[in-house]
Amino acid sequence: MADQKIEGVYYEDVAEKVRYWARDAGGGVVSVEFLKPDGTSTGMVAERVPAQVFQQRFVKDDPSKKRKAEPPKTPQRAMVEKCMAAGQAHLDRKEFHSAEFEFKTALKFDEKDVGASYGLGESYLGQGKMEEARRILSRLTDNDRLYTKANKHVFNKLGILLRRQGLFPLALKNYQRAIKIDHTDPVLFYNLARVLYEMQQKEKAVGFLKNALVIDAGFREAADFLANVEKQGQG
Numbered sequence: 001m002a003d004q005k006i007e008g009v010y011y012e013d014v015a016e017k018v019r020y021w022a023r024d025a026g027g028g029v030v031s032v033e034f035l036k037p038d039g040t041s042t043g044m045v046a047e048r049v050p051a052q053v054f055q056q057r058f059v060k061d062d063p064s065k066k067r068k069a070e071p072p073k074t075p076q077r078a079m080v081e082k083c084m085a086a087g088q089a090h091l092d093r094k095e096f097h098s099a100e101f102e103f104k105t106a107l108k109f110d111e112k113d114v115g116a117s118y119g120l121g122e123s124y125l126g127q128g129k130m131e132e133a134r135r136i137l138s139r140l141t142d143n144d145r146l147y148t149k150a151n152k153h154v155f156n157k158l159g160i161l162l163r164r165q166g167l168f169p170l171a172l173k174n175y176q177r178a179i180k181i182d183h184t185d186p187v188l189f190y191n192l193a194r195v196l197y198e199m200q201q202k203e204k205a206v207g208f209l210k211n212a213l214v215i216d217a218g219f220r221e222a223a224d225f226l227a228n229v230e231k232q233g234q235g
Contacts, residue, residue, distance in 0.1 A: 006030050006054065009039055009061040018153070019061055020046060022054065027218030030054040034157065044160060045187050046153045048216055080109045080116065087119050096126030114140065114151045118158055125165060134170070137162060141174045147181050156187065163195050171195045186212040190222045202229055 010022045010032075021041035025031040025048065032047040032054070049057070073081070087102030103120035106113060117140055124133035140146060140158060147155065155178045162171035175192035182188065189212035196205040209226040212219055 006051065009035065010058040011061050012058055020058075022058060024051070025218065025220075028052075029216060029218055032058070034153075044157070045221075046156055048186055048219060076109050080106045080113055083109070084113075084116055084119065087116070087123070091119065091122060091126070094126060096123045099123040100127070112146075114146050114154050118154055118161075121158075122161060125161070133165075134167065137167070137170060141170050141177070144177065147177045149181055152178060152182055152185070156191065159191050159195070163191075163198060166198075168195055168199045172199070184215060186216040186219050186222065189215070190219065190225070193222075193225065197225075197229060202233060205229055206233075 005024065007023045008021070009019055011019045019035055019039075021033045021035055023031050023033070023041070028051050030049050030051050031045055032049055033041040034044045034046050036042050083102045083106035087099045087106065090096070090099035090102060100120060100123040103116050103123055106116035107120065110116070117136055121133050121137040121140070124130075124136065137158065140155075141162075155174055159171050159174045159178065162168075162174060172192070172195050175188055175195060179185075179188050179192065189208045193205040193208040193212070196202070196208065206226060206229055209222050209229070212222040213226065216222075
């Protein structure tokens with residue numbers, strides 16, 4: 001495994017399999033990125049992981065191989081996952097009203113499911129229902145109990161979604177809380193810096209970019225962004 005080039009679809013070897021695109025980012029670091037529906041990378045970085053740690057946590061996705069049997073799901077959990085899959089498929093096709101129905105159904109079976117709440121918020125945004133979206137996404141960011149390592153990647157995606165929609169205060173709160181549960185993840189510091197930059201708080205953005213680079217000196221995107229922000233400050 002040590003000599004094998006890391007590039008392709010991998011999943012984390014935990015109870016609930018979530019697939020990612022992984023690639024060697026150089027300097028002994030692997031970039032773990034969210035997937036598009038077609039199985040290619042979105043370019044959105046979920047995490048940067050030391051190669052040695054990556055090999056312990058992630059498994060190459062090989063559809064031809066049988067994976068180890070997973071523990072049986074409760075009927076309630078099975079329905080949540082069925083609705084979630086249908087909702088995501090509708091989102092991918094920009095069928096936002098149908099996606100809303102599926103995510104709402106999932107939340108009827110498990111009102112605390114973070115992924116379903118996130119999907120419902122995205123469905124609202126797609127329909128231009130900004131108040132409904134703001135309400136449910138605010139509920140996510142305000143619930144400290146949801147900020148666990150198991151949900152970290154969902155909150156990373158949530159922060160990116162909030163920033164792209166211009167909901168900067170919510171995005172800021174999201175990343176601040178996410179960093180409390182994992183202050184060793186340079187991607188969270190980088191994304192927080194992007195929010196601060198959009199809020200015209202460039203000095204604070206510089207500080208968080210430097211934090212990201214202390215954790216991961218080879219984080220090229222953070223280094224490039226830092227150089228750009230510092231250059232603007234000199235202009």
